[in-house]
Amino acid sequence: MRAELLADxxxxxxxxxxxxxxxxxxxxxxxxxAYRAGLRIANSRHYEKPxxxxxxxxxxxxxxxxxxxxxxxxxxxGGAFKGELWSQCGISR
Numbered sequence: 001m002r003a004e005l006l007a008d009x010x011x012x013x014x015x016x017x018x019x020x021x022x023x024x025x026x027x028x029x030x031x032x033x034a035y036r037a038g039l040r041i042a043n044s045r046h047y048e049k050p051x052x053x054x055x056x057x058x059x060x061x062x063x064x065x066x067x068x069x070x071x072x073x074x075x076x077x078g079g080a081f082k083g084e085l086w087s088q089c090g091i092s093r
Contacts, residue, residue: 052089
């Protein structure tokens with residue numbers, strides 16, 4: 001009985017973490033330049049869920065100097081970005 005109660009608490013804590021992550025995607029994020037850059041990228045690649053890609057991109061994107069442009073947004077091609085794209089959006093790059 002005690003083991004089941006502990007398992008239920010762990011499940012509730014995990015659910016709370018997922019809920020907090022979902023709530024952290026605020027409307028302010030949707031207005032950010034990184035989000036807009038991600039949305040342009042997703043639309044140019046014809047992804048089914050461009051808004052989802054843009055949210056994940058905005059979290060991982062960094063602004064860098066580009067010789068031909070004023071600013072350039074890019075996300076690292078590492079496992080964290082790719083893993084989050086796959087788990088949240090079903091997008092494999």
